Amino acid sequence: MPSATLLGQALISGVLAGGMYGLLAMGLSLSWGLLRLVNLSHFALAFLAAYIVYELGTTWHVAPWWSAALVVPAMFGIGAAQHWLFDRFRVNELASLLITFSVAVILEAGIQLYWTADFRRYETDYATLSIKAGPFFIPVLELALCLVAGVLAWGTWLWLRKTFVGKALRASVEDADIAAAYGVNHKQLAYLLSGIGAAYAGIAGTFIALIATLAPAEIWTWLGVVFAVVIIGRLGNPLGALLAGMAIGAAQSLAMAVFSPAWAPVVSFSMLIIVLLWDPEWL
Amino acid sequence: MIERLGAWRRRGVLAGLAAGAASLAAPSILRAAPSGKPVRVGGTLSLTGFLAQTAAVHKIAADIMVEEINGRNGFLGRPVEYVLLDDQSKPEMARSLYEKLITVDKVDLIQGPYATAPILAAMGVAQRYGKVMIQSSMGIPKLQTYDRAFPATPFGPEPDKTYPNVILDAMASIPTPPKTMVVLTSKFPSAQFMAKGMQKEAEGRGVKVLLYLEYESGNHDFGAIAARVKEANPDFLWVGSLGLESNLLLEALRKLDYVPKNHFHLYPAPGPLALSPDGNRALCSTFIEADEPFMSRPGMKRIAAEYKERATKINLPYTTLDAQACGMVSEWQILEAGVNGADSLDDAKIAAWLKAHTVETLLGKQRFNGPYNHGDAGQMIKQVQNKEWKVVWPKEFAAPGVKLLAS
Numbered sequence: 001m002p003s004a005t006l007l008g009q010a011l012i013s014g015v016l017a018g019g020m021y022g023l024l025a026m027g028l029s030l031s032w033g034l035l036r037l038v039n040l041s042h043f044a045l046a047f048l049a050a051y052i053v054y055e056l057g058t059t060w061h062v063a064p065w066w067s068a069a070l071v072v073p074a075m076f077g078i079g080a081a082q083h084w085l086f087d088r089f090r091v092n093e094l095a096s097l098l099i100t101f102s103v104a105v106i107l108e109a110g111i112q113l114y115w116t117a118d119f120r121r122y123e124t125d126y127a128t129l130s131i132k133a134g135p136f137f138i139p140v141l142e143l144a145l146c147l148v149a150g151v152l153a154w155g156t157w158l159w160l161r162k163t164f165v166g167k168a169l170r171a172s173v174e175d176a177d178i179a180a181a182y183g184v185n186h187k188q189l190a191y192l193l194s195g196i197g198a199a200y201a202g203i204a205g206t207f208i209a210l211i212a213t214l215a216p217a218e219i220w221t222w223l224g225v226v227f228a229v230v231i232i233g234r235l236g237n238p239l240g241a242l243l244a245g246m247a248i249g250a251a252q253s254l255a256m257a258v259f260s261p262a263w264a265p266v267v268s269f270s271m272l273i274i275v276l277l278w279d280p281e282w283l
Numbered sequence: 284m285i286e287r288l289g290a291w292r293r294r295g296v297l298a299g300l301a302a303g304a305a306s307l308a309a310p311s312i313l314r315a316a317p318s319g320k321p322v323r324v325g326g327t328l329s330l331t332g333f334l335a336q337t338a339a340v341h342k343i344a345a346d347i348m349v350e351e352i353n354g355r356n357g358f359l360g361r362p363v364e365y366v367l368l369d370d371q372s373k374p375e376m377a378r379s380l381y382e383k384l385i386t387v388d389k390v391d392l393i394q395g396p397y398a399t400a401p402i403l404a405a406m407g408v409a410q411r412y413g414k415v416m417i418q419s420s421m422g423i424p425k426l427q428t429y430d431r432a433f434p435a436t437p438f439g440p441e442p443d444k445t446y447p448n449v450i451l452d453a454m455a456s457i458p459t460p461p462k463t464m465v466v467l468t469s470k471f472p473s474a475q476f477m478a479k480g481m482q483k484e485a486e487g488r489g490v491k492v493l494l495y496l497e498y499e500s501g502n503h504d505f506g507a508i509a510a511r512v513k514e515a516n517p518d519f520l521w522v523g524s525l526g527l528e529s530n531l532l533l534e535a536l537r538k539l540d541y542v543p544k545n546h547f548h549l550y551p552a553p554g555p556l557a558l559s560p561d562g563n564r565a566l567c568s569t570f571i572e573a574d575e576p577f578m579s580r581p582g583m584k585r586i587a588a589e590y591k592e593r594a595t596k597i598n599l600p601y602t603t604l605d606a607q608a609c610g611m612v613s614e615w616q617i618l619e620a621g622v623n624g625a626d627s628l629d630d631a632k633i634a635a636w637l638k639a640h641t642v643e644t645l646l647g648k649q650r651f652n653g654p655y656n657h658g659d660a661g662q663m664i665k666q667v668q669n670k671e672w673k674v675v676w677p678k679e680f681a682a683p684g685v686k687l688l689a690s
Contacts, residue, residue, distance in 0.1 A: 006514050009539070013506020109331070117335030118599055119527045119552040123559065128537040139506075139538045212503055213527035213555075217333040217372070221501055249504070256507035261498035262470055 010257035018249020019146035022242035025229040027197035033236020037096040044107035049205025072202040079198020112216040120214035153242040228272040317357025321364035325384030326394035332372025344608040348615035374404035381408040419610030422473025431634040435614040439660025443480025453676035457689035461518030468523025471500040478523040509535035520546040533561035554601025569665040613644040
């Protein structure tokens, strides 16, 4: 029987790992839920951002937060430009899946061309820092990621609920024609939302560079679990995405601690199936 | 009769060694440049996909060897052309591409792909057309049942028994030999195969295996796994890792303020683990390193220098010639020896010659007359010391002044 310390530590590790799932899921959830575009290139953009942060950090010794200040606005621009293409060619939900998959493959090839297929690791002095709380250790970087993800999720949720722009976006999803009759310019708002989604990929990429390993094929590592998070958290709901990410992360980690680490993927997809079958009203 | 066979074997060994050594040592200027219709050698590597980081290493080594061979006499006086295709790290793609190489491109010979699954896929095609296939990275030799498939790395026929015992011998030599261990492995088939062997051999030698854990290949979250390792607190941690999984695990352990006492990693990314702050004294298996006594082997210095130059040029982070790259060098050395020895491009004749002879390669003398065409096992143990990999076991392969450091 695992000890209370092991279970507690696994829970902490899982919730913090789930923060990454949530952060990656947020942009995808917004784009899918409010623009009806399933943007698979979101993962590739996050890794492109991670590689840029890695390059700036290892070659030019730029601190990651300064790199983020450069990368995140650039990603916003890429997201908006990407939406211009979607709009120009009237891409629908199904087509977006195929087109953004192709974009992701092209980005993966581009990353491999420049950075090679070899593994990259951005070593920093603070990568392994932890805060000791009783018998438990809380990794500082993962904690920072969760705090940033929490602020973004809460801020975006409030923005969508309380501001005119947010309400207009949600109204457009409900009924674009009626929303337009009330003066909502969905096209302009879509550019903004697409940019925000890509900017979130940039933020996730900054943390990926610091926490994870980089290789072009790693783009697809979190695809399955993040899709599960997006669906469990409900489309277009950033707070739901973060909470679902943390719940899945915690469940996976506890499964690793109590049973076998190999059970982790089973847990996330079992949770997805249960939620889809159960479909609770409160979710 | 036995004596007669022995005499033939000795002659075969000597002929193979002489041919191999002469081809490596002789400067190309002494030989006529190959001419005529190129001998086309087809093969795939995982240039894209999740195994792509290894393909870059193999491609450099193959390119060097094709140039070296063409700088000598080519194959039977004809230049060698390497027809390389990308199997995208997918076995089904490897199968289709080998079919294409043999039936559409009509290559004369083939070379094997990288990793157990693509090799198995390609081996089926090679068998259908009777082609000789030399490969350098099949981690489960018993699956190599085709009689014209040959290994280029000295795994030996039963690495699940020989590997663990080399490691356990090394561990038994330290002042406080481990009494307990944790076996942690990726579910990648060849890693899992070795992990099961490690568990069995360790228990057989009286080392208590406190935990045997498997995780999904490509796992990124090692927090809970690290917590279990810390709680078990073994004398020895054996990790059946691939790529950067070892780095992630060691980082996760350090986040819990825990440093494993002695730790072994099966297939890590060599550069990142050596350079990691957590990599110090990490152990790993190898067949060769760019150090003495291996640098004195024929051709090693030249190939190592050439490799470094090319790896730097294409921006690889780790530019030292390692066992992976030497595996590919060995593939071409064996093919060259087979063609020259058989004096033919006929696959049946090449296979027959290889089975009867020993070939001198960068990885040492190799024979192919054991189970599954494997010869003697040649595993060694290397350790990170001052951010460099050093062979530490068996002692006779350690560079002067280098010894196994225990924690």
